[in-house]
Amino acid sequence: MNKKLEQRFLEEVDLLQGGNAYLRSVKNVSDIIAQESFSKEELITLLQAEGQERALLFDAAHARKIEFVGKQVYFRGLVEFSNICSKDCLYCGIRKSNEKVIRYEASDEEILGACRFAWENRFGSVVLQSGELSSPAFTERVDRLLKAIKQLSNEELGITLSCGEQSRETYQRWFESGAHRYLLRIESSTPDLYNQIHPQNVHHSFEKRLECLQLLKDCGYQVGTGVMIGLPFQTMEHLAADLLFLKKLDVDMVGMGPYIEHEDTPLYVFRDQLKTKQERFDLALKMIAALRLLMPDINIAAATALQAIDPAGREKALKIGANVIMPNLTPCDFRKEYQLYEDKPCLDEDAELCRNCLEARVEMAGGEIGYGEWGDSRRFVNRRQGSSH
């Protein structure tokens, strides 16, 4: 081929390839949101939506939520019953090596009192969350609490646990004692990134985490997982992969929120590389909206970390795709010591739990509180009835 011809050939190939790439990228948000399944590239386009397109994404997610799970918003009263943890996750303020934290264990009376409040106020469910321990004494204590909560509430309160990685026997035992949902975030579904935000040792293994999620499913729990958004080293590809991971694992519930740095953690040294908090918040909302399109019948929680950045953060999430909110029932004295991240809200308990205020906030977000209901994930119910979409 002579030089001129060669040049022209190359230009044409370029045009063709560029043209294809262009065609791919012009599949715009309005085309994508009408679909039911999404490629990684399409999810990235959604996560990058701005202005009018962002509004389209949010409206579509809201509509899909109403269509599949209705406008009910379910309460889970959150009780952070202990901050004692055997692990050292590099992002977490209550990690074992943070000696500034005063460790606590709420008493049975305090925990059961918070659960009684939830029951009397027709919250439907509670979440018991703690640092991760696997001692027999801890297993035993949680077991005892589960039975006591069932008893005090006439078997009416639903119970979600969030106590980290445990053995099959422990998960099974807790399930039999009354827990029926379990939250265990995968944090990042990309093993390399997972390893960058955890110490490199057997106690922080990605494979173990995955195995635990499977064990929980096998035991019969409704399983919730999720990721942090805006982590150092995290890209849009990672986040799109996270969404596809959640879909593939076919989880019942997702709780995901912005990563927020904490000064007494190793990851704090990367604070200058982070997106601004507002950007992380916005990205978290887009993740929730994209997830609602991808998994229309699951439960999605409006994460508390959203509220640490924007006081109306949880309501904004409800407006676009979330359908679960976790009012904090942890006694305020303990909350100061359960700072997973900086600025974690320790609001006036009365204001946070005031029934009228809660109702007004949910209504403002177009929702309606599902009082006294467990609010099981539609996905779980559909799957059990063998009519999954």
Ligand code: SAH
């Ligand atoms: N120990 C249990 C439950 C408590 S931690 C567990 O690890 O599963 C609950 C969640 O808090 C974690 O899954 C993590 O996603 C979130 N978290 C911890 N540190 C955080 C931070 N700095 N910013 C945002 N979320 C954080």
Ligand code: SF4
């Ligand atoms: Fe412990 Fe959970 Fe924090 Fe990890 S994220 S250090 S397991 S409380």
